[in-house]
Amino acid sequence: MIYLPLLYITTYGILGSKEAFQSNQFAIFLVVLLFGAILALFQSRSGQSPGYRLYRLRLIDTRTQKPPTFFMALARYALFLVAGTSLVGVMLSPFRKDGKNLHDLLTPTQPTAVA
Numbered sequence: 001m002i003y004l005p006l007l008y009i010t011t012y013g014i015l016g017s018k019e020a021f022q023s024n025q026f027a028i029f030l031v032v033l034l035f036g037a038i039l040a041l042f043q044s045r046s047g048q049s050p051g052y053r054l055y056r057l058r059l060i061d062t063r064t065q066k067p068p069t070f071f072m073a074l075a076r077y078a079l080f081l082v083a084g085t086s087l088v089g090v091m092l093s094p095f096r097k098d099g100k101n102l103h104d105l106l107t108p109t110q111p112t113a114v115a
Contacts, residue, residue: 001050001051002035002038002039002049002050003031003035006031006034006035007021007031010027010030010031014027015027032081036074036077036078036081037074039073039077040070040071040073040074040076040077041070041073043059043067043068043073043076044067044068044069044070044072044073045067046058046067047059047060047066047067047068048114052111056113056114057111057112057113057114058111058112058113058114059073059076059109059110059111059112060109060110060111060112061108061109062108062109062110063108068107068109072107072108072109073109075107076103076104076106076107076109077103079102079103079106079107080101080103082103083101083102083103083106086102088102089101089102089103092105098110
């Protein structure tokens with residue numbers, strides 16, 4: 001809901017073609033960074049992104065039981081990208097009772113159900 005329009009606008013609105021986008025690593029990096037900033041803004045304001053709202057989840061800082069700060073949410077996104085490249089990061093959640101992923105363990109955050 002957020003990432004796809006960013007990709008489309010960058011690919012066809014700014015660069016003009018799929019081939020130009022695929023060959024421009026800086027543009028790809030900027031889109032990923034912009035998406036992370038938008039996601040962190042949503043999560044720091046209400047604890048919910050549009051996807052979390054759809055599934056009735058809220059991200060909380062486990063120390064304060066409130067939404068995380070912008071920089072904590074941004075760090076969580078960066079760690080999500082790193083954890084997604086490792087087997088431990090991908091396979092940790094099913095083996096934990098609390099269901100936390102690696103990026104949730106490295107930042108004191110946890111998705112919780114909204115009543």
